[in-house]
Amino acid sequence: MRTEGDTWDIVSSVGMTALGVAAARAIETKRPDALVHDEYAAPFVVASGDSDMKRLITDPTLWTQIPFTSGFIGYRSKFFDDFFLSAATAGVPQAVILAAGLDVRAYRLDWPKGEVVYEIDQPKVLEFKRQVLTESGAASRSDRRAVAVDLRDDWPAALVEAGFDPTSPTAWSAEGLLPYLPGAAQDALFTRIDQLSAPGSTVAAETIDSSVDIGRITEQESQYLKDTPFGKVDLASLFYTDERTDPDELLTALGWTTSSLYIQELAERYNRPLAPVPEPLAQMFDCTRYLTAFKPS
Numbered sequence: 001m002r003t004e005g006d007t008w009d010i011v012s013s014v015g016m017t018a019l020g021v022a023a024a025r026a027i028e029t030k031r032p033d034a035l036v037h038d039e040y041a042a043p044f045v046v047a048s049g050d051s052d053m054k055r056l057i058t059d060p061t062l063w064t065q066i067p068f069t070s071g072f073i074g075y076r077s078k079f080f081d082d083f084f085l086s087a088a089t090a091g092v093p094q095a096v097i098l099a100a101g102l103d104v105r106a107y108r109l110d111w112p113k114g115e116v117v118y119e120i121d122q123p124k125v126l127e128f129k130r131q132v133l134t135e136s137g138a139a140s141r142s143d144r145r146a147v148a149v150d151l152r153d154d155w156p157a158a159l160v161e162a163g164f165d166p167t168s169p170t171a172w173s174a175e176g177l178l179p180y181l182p183g184a185a186q187d188a189l190f191t192r193i194d195q196l197s198a199p200g201s202t203v204a205a206e207t208i209d210s211s212v213d214i215g216r217i218t219e220q221e222s223q224y225l226k227d228t229p230f231g232k233v234d235l236a237s238l239f240y241t242d243e244r245t246d247p248d249e250l251l252t253a254l255g256w257t258t259s260s261l262y263i264q265e266l267a268e269r270y271n272r273p274l275a276p277v278p279e280p281l282a283q284m285f286d287c288t289r290y291l292t293a294f295k296p297s
């Protein structure tokens with residue numbers, strides 16, 4: 001169960017979800033038709049010491065129990081990669097990765113010279129990431145700045161403290177984040193993004209349709225996954241299911257232009273067919289959208 005102000009490291013609570021995504025990216029990286037290559041994903045999983053996640057990357061046959069997952073993370077990662085690269089190429093000089101987890105876009109992508117990339121996440125997650133990247137001798141391909149703060153707190157103050165410039169356009173991402181926030185914190189997140197966004201800013205977010213009973217879907221999903229190496233990532237106990245405003249509607253009301261894609265459309269865009277998805281999990285995909293929003297001048 002979640003509580004107000006709860007914290008975690010990389011092998012507990014919400015932190016474990018970041019590790020699960022890294023395991024999926026490690027497997028995606030090994031695919032002959034990989035959509036992203038993340039050479040740090042496997043070292044993160046190994047360094048975590050979590051035996052289930054390690055088994056997932058050393059024995060890819062285990063993914064036959066959860067055949068969709070790594071492929072799904074491939075589409076998702078590629079969508080956000082393309083979003084950031086297109087914004088940066090168009091001259092947006094700073095990026096903010098909200099809930100960065102073990103995302104290494106700051107190191108992986110071919111950013112224009114001088115691009116500033118802020119990564120926000122909880123302190124212990126970012127500290128684990130720092131240790132592993134330092135030990136791996138990783139070199140950032142951007143001006144990367146880690147901002148250790150909780151997204152339910154006053155994160156704009158921490159971001160500005162780290163050098164963020166609200167007068168310059170920004171590319172923002174919320175990938176694998178929103179259901180881990182209470183409804184009020186999610187609404188505040190987008191309101192604050194708007195307040196911090198100069199004209200020309202852009203947002204990409206993974207959102208869940210408000211019309212579905214996400215509590216019921218995650219219960220079924222957790223039940224389905226409980227005997228797999230993903231059993232410890234119990235979304236039913238990690239997601240907030242209280243009411244929130246649809247980010248598309250919220251940003252549209254604030255004057256942003258928006259568009260959304262479903263996972264099937266990402267699969268078509270990237271020319272890689274979706275693997276069959278077992279029923280309890282199919283519902284989760286069917287209600288997930290990939291939103292892009294632009295703040296005009």
Ligand SMILES: C[S@@+](CC[C@H](N)C(=O)[O-])C[C@H]1O[C@@H](n2cnc3c(N)ncnc32)[C@H](O)[C@@H]1O
Nearest residue numbers: 017018021099100101121122150151175176180
């Ligand atoms: C599913 S992971 C996604 C990580 C990353 N975006 C990716 O796709 O690889 C969720 C991440 O959200 C972060 N997170 C969730 N709630 C947060 C909060 N209130 N404050 C800061 N980070 C949070 C977790 O620490 C975790 O790293």
